[in-house]
Amino acid sequence: MFVCPNCGANINFDPGKQLLHCDFCDTDLSPDSVIQKDDAVESTYTESEADANSETGFKEYTTTIYTCKECGGEILAYDNTVATFCSYCGASTVLSSRIGKERAPEYIIPFKITKEQSAELYRKAVKKALFAPAYMKEDTVIEKFRGIYMPYWIYDFKENRPASLRGQEDHRSGDYIIHTHYDINTNVDAEYNGLAYDASSQFNDNLSEAIAPFDFNTAVPFNTTYMSGFYADAADTDAKLYADQARMIVTADIYNNIARDPAVKKITLKTDSMSNLAPEKTESRLGYFPVWFLSCKNKDRITYAVINGQTGEVATDIPIDFKKYLISSLIVTIPLFALLYLVPVIKPTTLIVFALIFSIISMIIVCSQKNKIYVRTFNLDDKGLRYRQEQAAKAKGPDAGTNPQPQPQARPKIKSGAGNDAFFSILAVIGFLLSLCAGGVGVVLYLCVIVPLITNARKNKSKKVVVDDSKVKAKAPGGEKFLLCLKPLIGAVIAIAIWLIAPISDEYYYIAALICMVGVLLSFFDMIKQHNELSTRKPPQFDKRGGDEA
Numbered sequence: 389m390f391v392c393p394n395c396g397a398n399i400n401f402d403p404g405k406q407l408l409h410c411d412f413c414d415t416d417l418s419p420d421s422v423i424q425k426d427d428a429v430e431s432t433y434t435e436s437e438a439d440a441n442s443e444t445g446f447k448e449y450t451t452t453i454y455t456c457k458e459c460g461g462e463i464l465a466y467d468n469t470v471a472t473f474c475s476y477c478g479a480s481t482v483l484s485s486r487i488g489k490e491r492a493p494e495y496i497i498p499f500k501i502t503k504e505q506s507a508e509l510y511r512k513a514v515k516k517a518l519f520a521p522a523y524m525k526e527d528t529v530i531e532k533f534r535g536i537y538m539p540y541w542i543y544d545f546k547e548n549r550p551a552s553l554r555g556q557e558d559h560r561s562g563d564y565i566i567h568t569h570y571d572i573n574t575n576v577d578a579e580y581n582g583l584a585y586d587a588s589s590q591f592n593d594n595l596s597e598a599i600a601p602f603d604f605n606t607a608v609p610f611n612t613t614y615m616s617g618f619y620a621d622a623a624d625t626d627a628k629l630y631a632d633q634a635r636m637i638v639t640a641d642i643y644n645n646i647a648r649d650p651a652v653k654k655i656t657l658k659t660d661s662m663s664n665l666a667p668e669k670t671e672s673r674l675g676y677f678p679v680w681f682l683s684c685k686n687k688d689r690i691t692y693a694v695i696n697g698q699t700g701e702v703a704t705d706i707p708i709d710f711k712k713y714l715i716s717s718l719i720v721t722i723p724l725f726a727l728l729y730l731v732p733v734i735k736p737t738t739l740i741v742f743a744l745i746f747s748i749i750s751m752i753i754v755c756s757q758k759n760k761i762y763v764r765t766f767n768l769d770d771k772g773l774r775y776r777q778e779q780a781a782k783a784k785g786p787d788a789g790t791n792p793q794p795q796p797q798a799r800p801k802i803k804s805g806a807g808n809d810a811f812f813s814i815l816a817v818i819g820f821l822l823s824l825c826a827g828g829v830g831v832v833l834y835l836c837v838i839v840p841l842i843t844n845a846r847k848n849k850s851k852k853v854v855v856d857d858s859k860v861k862a863k864a865p866g867g868e869k870f871l872l873c874l875k876p877l878i879g880a881v882i883a884i885a886i887w888l889i890a891p892i893s894d895e896y897y898y899i900a901a902l903i904c905m906v907g908v909l910l911s912f913f914d915m916i917k918q919h920n921e922l923s924t925r926k927p928p929q930f931d932k933r934g935g936d937e938a
Contacts, residue, residue, distance in 0.1 A: 390467065390616050393417075398468070400617030403499035403678075403697070408613060419498075419613040447492040449612060451620070454483040460930040461590055463536065464490060464620040466612050471619070475534050476590055477927045478685030490622050495542065495607040495675040498614045499535055499697040506533050506680035506695045513693075513702045518716065521709045524691065529684050535697060537615060537676035538596070539587040539623035542604065543634040545580040547667035553646065555655035570655055574646060576665055580638050582607075585630035587623035587674065589776035590930060592692070594769060598703030599696040602677050606698065610676065620676060625772045627672040639666045689924035707920040736897030740883050743904035747880040750911040754872040755864075757918040762864035764922060776930075872914055879907030 392399045392410040401419065402409040408417040451464045456474035458481060463471055473480045501509070507530050514520050523529060555570040582604030586596040608614075642665045647657050678697025683690055693704035767773045886900035 390613060398616075401498065401614050403502045406498060406500070408616065419611055448489040449492045451488065451490050452485050453488045453490075453622075454485050456483055457481060459928045461928065462622065462930070464622060466615040466620070467617070469617060469619065473532065475536065475619075475681050475683055476930070478683040478690055490620075491674065493539065493610050493623075493674040493676045495604075495673065496537065496610045496614050497602055497604070497607045497675065497677050497698055499618065499678040501678070501680065501695065501697045501700050503533055503535065503680070505700070506697070507531075509695055509700055509702050510682065510693055510704065513704055514706065517706045519708045519712045520706050521686065523686055524684055524706070530682070533680050533682045533695075535618040536679050536681045537618060537620040538591050538679045539621055540584040540602075540675050540677045541587045541623075541625075541627050541630055542673045542675050543580075543583040543585075543631060544671045544673070545578070545583075545635065545638045545667040546669050547579075548577045549575070551576045551664045552661070553664060554658040554661045555652060556658065557655050570652075572646075572652060572655070572657070576642060576667075578638070578642055578667065580641075580667075583634045583637065584675065584677065585634065586772065587625050587627075588621045589624050589770075589772040590621055590928070591679075591772070592770055593772060595692060595694045595703055599679070599694055599699075599701045602696065602698055604675075607675060615676075618678075623674055625775050627674075629771055629775055631670060631672065635666055635670065639663075642667075685927075686924075688927070690927055691924050705923045705925070707923040708916055710916060713916065736894045736901070737887065739901040740887050740897055740904070743883055743901040743908070744880055746908045747876040747883075747904055750876045750908045750915070751873045754911055754914055754918065755869045757915065757922065758864040758869050758872060759862060761918060761921055763862050764925075766862075768862050872911070875910040875914075876904070876907040879904035 390399050390408065391397065392413060392415050394415050395410065395413045397410055397412040399408045399410045399415070399417065401407075402416075405416060408419055409415070410417075449466070451466050454463050454465065454471040455461070456477060456479055458479040459474060459477035461474055461476035463475060463483075465471060471483045471485075474483060510530060510533070511525070514525055551574055553572040553574070555572050557568045557570070559566055559568075584600070584602060584604065586593065639662055643657065643659075643662050646652065646665075680695040680697050682693040684693070689707075691705040691707065693702070695702050763769050767777070883900040883904040886896050889896075891897075
């Protein structure tokens with residue numbers, strides 16, 4: 389621990405002052421000028437207390453490792469800070485502790501956001517969520533914000549070499565479209581520093597990406613004094629895990645910079661030659677980045693809130709309180725019905741078309757939610773945790789059996805930044821249905837607005853590329869999604885049947901539309917349920933990373 393030279397009390401790093409502060413005598417000290425007290429012997433602090441001759445080949449520092457008996461999660465404390473609850477599962481049980489050594493990072497970004505500021509940022513974020521459960525706003529919950537230095541792999545790329553690309557320019561001449569092909573030779577002189585990915589399997593990738601980026605320019609050489617009063621997590625993933633993903637981002641940025649050059653602005657570059665731009669010289673380093681971390685446990689589910697301790701960016705899981713939502717919906721319904729009462733009578737066929745559109749949208753939403761739940765259930769979107777599970781399975785040996793969890797069905801890839809084809813297809817179908825129910829005005833709107841929008845978006849698809857690494861594409865079992873779609877599907881089938889039979893009496897159309905909307909309403913309840921399943925998590929279960937096995 390670090391002690392005040394004036395009064396001998398413990399001193400902690402103050403993010404607001406960027407200094408070590410003594411609460412007893414108000415002494416402020418530079419992090420590089422403190423005295424460490426170890427076994428009642430005072431000595432000048434040197435080189436992060438790192439052992440350059442460690443067995444791992446990396447510098448290490450001695451720390452207290454706290455392990456949660458409920459989930460197996462681990463958290464590190466350099467000084468005498470005591471861990472009284474688990475940040476990952478919310479358990480308030482006594483955490484077991486042991487003294488161990490962890491790899492020392494090369495860099496650390498000190499906290500700039502104080503605990504009070506993080507609590508205020510969280511309150512503002514939750515306040516905007518009208519239907520957030522009340523327990524998320526309780527002071528006793530917010531007080532559990534914990535400052536944790538999260539480990540991040542930092543990638544640097546540098547390249548200076550010639551490269552070639554292929555391009556194409558199209559133009560019309562009479563009844564012909566002429567394609568002109570180009571070979572573009574250039575020199576890649578690029579340097580990228582500070583691309584960071586979290587190196588802890590306990591820190592969910594979705595949360596770490598949500599509060600990115602950190603400004604690596606403010607990083608300083610690692611010094612344990614910045615950890616005084618805070619916790620840390622250990623790096624337990626391989627540095628190669630995110631290297632290809634980072635290289636893709638760099639390659640796409642180089643490609644886009646070339647595409648913006650006036651000399652090739654009119655030429656469409658071929659993405660299949662982008663591999664020629666990929667930098668080969670890569671270096672990886674380890675750094676500690678500041679994160680304010682909060683877990684809210686309610687029954688058997690957990691919600692997380694994380695705040696970037698440098699920039700104040702907030703990311704939080706926010707489920708919907710069903711009672712609040714129903715009451716608010718009823719309040720809104722009254723003036724809505726009054727407004728509809730003043731609107732001229734809608735044609736029966738038009739009403740059915742709108743009911744069918746809502747049915748289609750509801751089926752798309754519930755299927756999309758189910759796919760996301762499937763991905764979340766098997767941790768397909770968390771590379772760090774998947775890596776840890778795979779390493780644990782290998783350690784158990786071949787007799788442990790095969791891993792029953794499915795593998796991700798897609799990996800990061802280069803795509804155009806204009807949107808995906810599925811969205812365009814859905815937009816086209818909905819626009820066409822609207823044109824049917826709105827008559828000539830709808831047809832004009834469809835041809836003059838929606839069609840040009842789709843055409844222009846498709847035309848500009850190849851002008852810019854991005855790395856599609858934000859989401860893992862995986863599909864839930866079809867039977868589960870069919871059951872979710874069954875409610876709106878039955879209503880849609882009845883509505884279509886009535887529409888095709890075309891009875892003379894309007895009552896049949898209204899009844900069919902009503903049945904269709906009832907199916908949508910029942911599906912809406914499934915949407916809220918699935919949203920809450922996505923915005924809350926099961927208590928994690930981590931394998932211990934060594935040490936006590938009791």
